[in-house]
Amino acid sequence: MPQTQKPRSAPARAARATRGTSTKRTRTTAESESPPDEQLLDFYRRMVLIRRFEERAARAYTEAKVGGYCHLNLGEEATVVGLMSASAPGDYVYTNYREHGYALARGIAPERIMAELYGRTDGVSRGWGGSMHMFDFASRFMGGYGIVGGQIPLATGAALAIDYRGENDAVICLMGDGTTNIGAFHESLNLAAIWHLPIVYVVVNNGLGMGTTVEQASAEPELHKRAAAYRMDAARVDGTDPVAVHTAAQRALASARAGRPFLLETVSERLKGHSVVDPARYRTREEAEALRAADPVAAFAARLLTEGVLGEELVAEIDAEAVARVAEAAAFADASPHPEVSTLFDYTYATPVPNDSRRLPGEALFPAPPRPGTPEPTEVLA
Template identity: 40%
Template structure:
């Protein structure tokens, strides 16, 4: 029996609720974008929930997280109030970045979540630096750096792996390989075999995991975080798939309906739900209750965002600098 299902803390309830919240929150985001309440770029995380929630299930309070522009779910799972995340998406002053960051630039020092970054792959070097901070402070923390298959082609990632290995930094790189860098498939953009193998030349161990299975992601997180915590960087490549286009402005002409339907049949949330019900780790009533709670959280978040004020003009000149530490 998978270890996840016999956890004494009943974490399967929490994991199901987190995956469902990430999904329903993003579905609400899509609707608000269509209504014109969210502007600019917007990248839904729908379909990839098992990767984030599986990794987060094994993270400790001192650990930190950083990712790219597909960051709404990461921000919530890191501990930010969904209301503040939805407010940020709609550019309101009550947002987690005061309405200045929007969809791609969310941030929360309190929750050790360091973005939300728009420059492809650039945050891998920032995350490696946060790993250095963990080592310098001797706080036993690990920086979990999420990146996509497209980001794994960027030079910053290779420089980061080199430094992480050279300096024995506690960094766990999670390559969320959803098969496409916007509209370019991995087969047409990445040479040299599996993406997780790219750390071999730096002496970094790695593995590939089924990113549509939250149990397998949780078990891999256990291994990866343990290795990283010992001072050796580690790479996990999660084979996943996004059900929505790359962004809300993407026409998504490069994928066939048959391909998308094939992966939707592997939906990580419905698969997990059915497995829990089959093994009697959740009842039908518990599932209904969780769905009700999630619906209420999302509805309240939308209501809060719509009723929140926009930033005052003077906010343009604030938070530009910080005092040296």
């Protein structure tokens, strides 16, 4: 039978449904066995690379090399690395506009990401996506979305496709805390729950939706508790600890693959404003100083030093490597050409459309043909 005629009650979904949908909510911590030293070092290297990359991206923005909006993962490096390290190569990743770090941790080359920020042809989206709209199907990195929550129904649809085909992949759908207040969040979680879809919804709770605190915007500020309405398993985890996030994400993905969608809330703070142009005046000086003191990159380095995984020389070496790699990425982006206007429509649709980029303002992209019997317009004389 062709796939297009496959009944809604597919065997894969029926099998998932029999595995149960526990209503128990857990609070995941880092109590599990610590990963081997090699993996801890890999976590740290990736966190440092994201930190140095984002710092360079902010600098490039002030130099007018990056245009449009630009949102950074500064302060969220542990969450990013913990999540992506738990995912499998075949898993799909959907995120919002704060995406650079996830693209890096997913394995996309820094050169391609920086070139995309610069709007160059060697960028991951050929220069047309920019900071908020990166896409790389080879990595199953399905893009950042500028519309708040726009990725949630699409990610849910991807999970439905996986289930429909009987595959063992899963979807990771990332969002900020403010996104949990839109209708599509609840609609999608409800569908995922009743259809037993292989998806993990991750709420990166940094406590602020732009400048509005989560307590001001949400009647229940512990956002993982919203899963109870859909009898969905959920957990809350320290987003500044990559090991804790990694462990929680592994459990969440295992649950999703078994037909039990999962809501994972990671709690961390962003070190800067909502975007690079946000001065974050809603924070007091004391709050800003407390954030710097709780820097997750520095905290993880201190932990690895204490455990003997790192030495001071290796810390300096890893940082120097990251700085050099980011400098190479910036040089690569500078040398990459700008895209030709003639390519404007090349990657907009799966089926190419004519390049009408030079049409007059207000002129229709596809002018409607005249209806039969309609007289030709005549010139009106003054």
